[in-house]
Amino acid sequence: MPAADEDEANPYLREPPTDFEPVEDLSEDEAREQVTLLREAVREHDRRYYVENDPIIGDRTYDDLFSRLRDLEEAFGLDHPDSPTRRVGGEPIEAFDTVEHVAPMLSIEGSGEEGDIREFDERVRREVGDVDYVCEPKFDGVSMEVVYEDGRLERAVTRGDGREGDDVTENARTIGSVPQRLRGDHPEFLAVRGEVYMPKDAFQAYNRERIERGEDPFANPRNATAGTIRQLDPTVVAERPLAVFYFDVLEASDLADSHRDELERFPDYGLRTNDRVEVVGDIEDAIDYRDRMLEAREELDYEIDGVVIKVDDRAAREELGRTARHDRWAFAYKFPARAEVTTIADVAVQVGRTGRLTPVALLEPVDVGGVTVSRASLHNPEEIAEKNVNIGDTVRVQRAGDVIPYVEEVLEKGSEGHYELPDRCPVCDSPVERDGPMAFCTGGLGCDAQLRRSIEYYAGDDGLDLEGLGEKSVRQLVDAGLLESVADLYALDQADLTDLEGWGEQSAENLLAEIAASREPPLSDFVSALGIPLVGPATARELAREFGTFAALREAAESEPERLEGVDDVGETVAETVHDFFTSEANAAVVDTVLDHVSPQEVDVETGGDELAGLTFVFTGSLEGVTRDEAQATVEAHGANATGSVSGNTDYLVAGENPGATKQGDARDNDVPILEEGEFRDLLAERGIDLE
Template sequence: MTSQDALQEIESLSEKINYHNHLYYQESRSEISDYDFDQLLNRLIELEIEFPEHKKEDSPTQRVGGTITKSFDSVTHKYRMLSLGNTYSKEELIDWDKRVAKGLETDDYEYFCELKFDGVALSLTYENGLLKRAVTRGDGVQGDDITANAKTIRTIPLRLQKDNIPAAFEVRGEAFFPKNEFNRVNQEREDIGEERLANPRNAASGTLKMQDSSIVASRKLDCYLYYLLGENLSYDSHESSIAQIEEWGFNVSPTYRRCQNIQEVLDYISDWEEKRHDLPSETDGVVIKVNNLKQQEALGFTAKSPRWAISYKYKAESASTTLESISYQVGRTGSVTPVANLKPVLLAGTTVKRASLHNANEIERLEIRIGDTVNVEKGGEIIPKITSVDFSQRDLFSVPVEYITHCPECQTELVRIEGEANHYCPNVESCPPQIQGRIEHFIQRKAMNIDSLGTETIRGLLDKGLIQNYADLYNLTFEDLNGLEFKTFSEKKGEYSLRSLREKSATNIIKAIDASRSIPFEKVLFALGIRYVGQTVAEKLATHYKNIDALADADLESLINVPEIGDRIAQSVIEFFAEEKNQLLVNQLKSAKVQFELIETEIISEGSSLSDKTFVISGVFNQFSRDELKDKIKANGGKVVSSISAKLDFLVAGDKMGPAKLEKATKLDVKIISETEFLNLLES
């Protein structure tokens, strides 16, 4: 095949695929089978691999992902993405309408109502009809560039085909996790032993920040668009701009309505209060906007939100049911959490059987008793919460709940740390759920990434005595795993069954354990499970101390001098390494050749313009990540330090810089420079 032949076929395939995509996602119909569609797409992928010079920015193959993004650039919004004022009261909404009338000095205005979808706000920039950039809301001033991930959302057009499109414009909307897809993904995660996603909104947010866009594509997010912005646009109302973006091919929820007055707005709110549960996405309210754009301009903005728009929030749904019992769950840190077991009740489309009671303080606050009639509320979370007790229904012979005094798993007496609400089981070495929890934390993807080891398999290894802690995983052999029998519990059947590991699974586990030896130090440090040391803290400690021995020898003063490390974290690190059992664990992992030293990339010298100058970096930057900025300083002869002193030459200040550092630098008369001034310094 010649290059010209390939180009013609690529263009033909792209046209067909875009046509069928539009039919399926915009018109909810299809003319070909899924198999035939996949054949077209696979052929296009093959041609683009063979003839990469013909792969276009808006190719339909962008929908399947594959881009790996190590970090997301911060982008300043051309137009600020302000938040809306909220109200839960129809009376407050009427008061807001009066303020609109007063601000406009007329009652000749109308509203445009849209359902408020519970997702992630996005800004999409188009130039010459082509999607150039997708940015999250962030803090309203700047957000993260997630263009590669946004391209996998099939309802977001990669190229607009109409004639009347402005050279450049911005359209905003809400990316969300459709209910059916959220349930599908959770079922898949459950099947492979992974923790379920908590709720669609948080899951959508986390998905859009994933590094691998092919995973984003597999989750099949969706997006509704609701706002058009740009220079010299010729629309006089919000309604006409929405009609325009619909005509251009954007996915607009058909649930909007133009309302002549506040009473029609209230009718709209009532109409959708129940119907919204039948929609494909979660909704939590209604957005009301003054329709006329000149009137919007006249009303203007407060510091945080527009005066011409407001969000009415539906109250979280609640139901009444009976508290049948309270059980207690023990986490990997020994924290004991009480869980209310409820008489099953239908709430927001799902059957609720459990609700978190959080801690002893919450039980006392609610004055809850077994057998009580309780009100349960669900606000998008998987586990709902009990909001109140109906005391009028209480049995006269019921007794107050006495919080357990001993661990439900190992019978060790519980302790309560001063200043904390939770009770803890101090039996760190022998309490089964604590041991299992630490191992599950150690193997997770964000830590050692030992896949194929599910909860039931770990329990089987513990029951058989093959492991006692996470370091023992490196002593496992194929023979230990092949044919290993363990119990699995089916919630549907309410019973245990016996399962055994097959040869392929055993091989995969051994390979994954072996591969984890090369996991970077900062992830290993997170995997150790030191209390209060999450991913970000682990990265800061690894960067500062370079290896495990230096960290283990650090004292309190040294630790709290590390940026963003406070007394609580510092004390927890010291206590961890002071424990003999933890020292043995670390030595065992060292013997297993786990990575306990930071591997730093070699910095190539660019010059000496910053020679002998010291810098502290604080905040978020437009052109550099913090690590890139540090490397730039070092490459030009400068030195990056972690704390501000009178000897410091420069504080490079980005957005969201901590006020304490700014105040200290000002007091010590340290020169504070912006990112632009830093670049000028480099050039000079």
């Protein structure tokens, strides 16, 4: 149908109206007709945006059309598997099915040496004569087989081992450049190979968001892509900026005679191809293509690590055949690894548990010591100013051991001046205050970033030691909306947990038992768990011994901070920090809500002696007749140390009911004796200590 006829038949293609009638005023027939037109229009707008890069309507108008389509499908039960609305994601799945590919997805033989590509050319010409080569960028993403039957998306499968892979169809449906239906005069059956990737600018923006949410960034776009495409929840995939280039036909009911012809047909079908593909007549031009792509590499908005040189003629390909591992008609001419010198694409500001702002340079991925990195520490504002570092600068990156890499020096300025930290927190918009070379968010526990890390600390080894509630679990619970404050831990129930991926009834019960056992913690553990800056477990114990109750400590911190300075291990700086923590309105509100659920124990300043002096205990599981915290207080009162994690310095791990597997494994790894409750009581009794 000519474009003019299409426009006339479908009012939602050009200058579409968006002042829709209320859904409830439509009959079902009217709704079906509008849904059909909207689906056609949205598919066409997708093609123009993702394939042609030539949209004809604005983003807001597109959003209005898409929302209208979704509203009608929901209101009239008109959902369909290949509707464009499936891009918002479907229901989570339990696991991926393994699916055999319609044709092998083999690896590509490759090298970075010019001599090897010339040997490839000599072998090809020796076996099949003169050929043309199709030269393409070698995308650094995740390969995927996409199968269409009668023009409809049937399945999408990861490369896997080349013979079979994971069925990720529902995830692929959420990617804008994966059409649900093909256009034009397409084959009845078509299986194509594509590369899923995350555009570099989108990757940097996404990493920035992760850092500012207190999450670890992805190392590079490929890792981000691989981690996304295999998510079990399609709605997560829909939120991440993935795209696809299609570059080969695996099988089709109508095969072209040459690779170039196949690629030329792809856009007619609605399949997005790369605009850097070239056809050359000899290996010299192919080598020249590789060198030009190496020079253009940094300009591209997608990662490539070389070029692929393919025989164009399909008959010649068949004659050349394949080995068990790779096709003999293609060769990857690889780029040298980027080494230590790269460009700062952006700067993200990470907010730590204490509110400290740490600037992190987001880099164009670079090889540093054999590891691909995409971020580097900028430490603090003073160092940034000293090195004159800013976005767009070419820098040298160094890496010492396993720590985060750091920017050593600026090699070439691509900007003016140096990066300035924001005046307000990027997470909660609270004012930022400077303390010497450091900068801090003043939002306290009212800041989401500090909150997440505070929950992790509260539940960690230096806090209340809630086994089963580590960084990953806290992030999952926060993202699910179940934890908006530390106090929300005490409102969790089994249904909340078992509805989440990876949680079974037993793991939920274990965590809830840990949380229940923490409602009357030792005062020192509770003070440490609050994450007051400069107050670790040792200082918390000294404060607990001095004041005896949490109320007394809090009152002194708020109104008589000078009293704190008389406590061992507490000086003027620590006293001021404790005072600032308790007088913060945001912190006070959070502490008050926690105290609605938790009653810190009073400290009995009388000790029972040194019968256990020199011993270190770790506890796991629940004990009969006493809480784990009471048992810990007992051994400490008699001269022992009680810590939250097992190490080579641990003398005994005491295991009650439902003990944690992690601590038991650590005990076995460190040859630490594991005592059952009866054995523990016997040990105490031998020294005249009663646990009751």
